[in-house]
Amino acid sequence: MKCESCGGNLTLEETKCPYCGSLNKHAQKHVQDMYRYQGEFQNTQSKINKVTSNYTGFTVRAGIIAILLVIMIVFIVLGAQSYEINSAINRAKAKGNFKKYSAIMDEYIAEEDYLGFSAFWDSNDIDYYDSPYEKYYPIMRACQQYAYLYDSILSAYSGMQKEYRYEGEEERYIDNIAYHLDYFYDALDPQDYAYYEGADSEENMEAVAKIEENVKALLHTYCGLTEEDLEGWDNLSGAKRIVLIEERMLNGK
Numbered sequence: 001m002k003c004e005s006c007g008g009n010l011t012l013e014e015t016k017c018p019y020c021g022s023l024n025k026h027a028q029k030h031v032q033d034m035y036r037y038q039g040e041f042q043n044t045q046s047k048i049n050k051v052t053s054n055y056t057g058f059t060v061r062a063g064i065i066a067i068l069l070v071i072m073i074v075f076i077v078l079g080a081q082s083y084e085i086n087s088a089i090n091r092a093k094a095k096g097n098f099k100k101y102s103a104i105m106d107e108y109i110a111e112e113d114y115l116g117f118s119a120f121w122d123s124n125d126i127d128y129y130d131s132p133y134e135k136y137y138p139i140m141r142a143c144q145q146y147a148y149l150y151d152s153i154l155s156a157y158s159g160m161q162k163e164y165r166y167e168g169e170e171e172r173y174i175d176n177i178a179y180h181l182d183y184f185y186d187a188l189d190p191q192d193y194a195y196y197e198g199a200d201s202e203e204n205m206e207a208v209a210k211i212e213e214n215v216k217a218l219l220h221t222y223c224g225l226t227e228e229d230l231e232g233w234d235n236l237s238g239a240k241r242i243v244l245i246e247e248r249m250l251n252g253k
Contacts, residue, residue, distance in 0.1 A: 005017060005020050006019050006020040086125075087125045090124055090125035091125050091126070091127050093124070094124050094125065094126045094127070094131075094133070095131055095132070098131075098132045098133070101120075101124065101126065101133075102132075102133075102136075104120060105117055105120060105121070105136065108120065109139060109207050112210055112214070114142075114143045114146050114147070114211050114214060115143075115146070115147055115150065117139065117140075117143045118140075118143040118144050118146070118147040119147075121136075121140055121143070121144070122144075126140075128140060128196065134196040134197055134198070134199065135196065135197060135198030135199055135201065135204070136199075136204075137192070137193065137196040137199045138187075138188075138190075138192075138193050138196075138199050138200070138204050138205075138207075138208050139204055139207050139208065139211075141187035141188075141192075142184070142187050142188060142207075142208050142211045142212075143211065144187070145180065145183050145184040145186075145187045146184060146211050146214065146215060148180045148183065148184075149177070149180040149181060149183075149184050149215060149218070150218060152173075152176045152177050152179070152180045153177055153218050153219070153222050153223060154222065155173065155176070156173035156174065156176065156177055156222070156223075156249065157222040157223070159173050160173065160249060170249075170250060173249075174242065174245065174246050174249065174250070177223070177242070177245060178238075178242040178245070181215075181238070181241065181242065181245075182238050184215060185238065188208060188212065216230045216233060219245065223245050223248055223249050224248035224249055225244065225245065225248055226248075229244055229248070
């Protein structure tokens with residue numbers, strides 16, 4: 001460009017003419033434009049950096065959340081299947097340890113520790129279907145129902161000792177005993193034993209009879225049934241049995 005005063009050659013970087021010293025208006029405007037451009041550029045860059053930073057942070061957080069959700073789903077799925085997986089492992093282990101496990105269970109039976117037998121059976125996921133344990137079917141059934149009945153009788157006895165009881169609480173205790181008592185005697189049905197090899201052995205029948213005697217002992221000790229009540233116990237229907245228990249526990253007659 002030319003200097004407006006002397007006509008000398010100028011550049012945009014020269015704010016004054018090197019020949020006559022006049023101000024270069026074009027250079028001044030160029031400097032102003034550059035300052036304004038740099039300010040706008042910096043503001044724009046700052047906004048971009050802020051948006052990018054927010055977006056990056058959001059993306060990272062979203063990625064972390066997605067990963068955690070996947071991990072959570074995996075754990076939920078595995079948790080839902082863990083019981084079945086663990087049971088299958090225990091059943092396979094029980095089949096391979098029949099000699100060892102049967103010796104332990106025979107000892108429980110010999111010592112008349114029917115609660116111990118039931119707990120051992122359940123904790124090891126022993127299965128009597130198509131396995132060498134099928135001969136224990138009647139004892140297993142009787143022991144399991146005996147354990148439930150034992151808990152219901154002791155819970156009722158403990159509840160009856162409380163000074164304050166909710167309305168209808170005593171009846172619920174009696175109903176719970178009746179429920180488990182019915183299941184216990186259903187478990188003693190000899191017709192079920194025919195389906196399992198060795199289940200109806202003389203040893204098993206003796207063990208089941210002893211379990212039933214233990215039930216009568218519980219009824220005598222905690223439910224107040226007399227010896228006379230229990231002498232005719234086997235000839236009573238389920239309904240008459242529970243009526244008798246109710247009379248003894250509620251009225252002490």
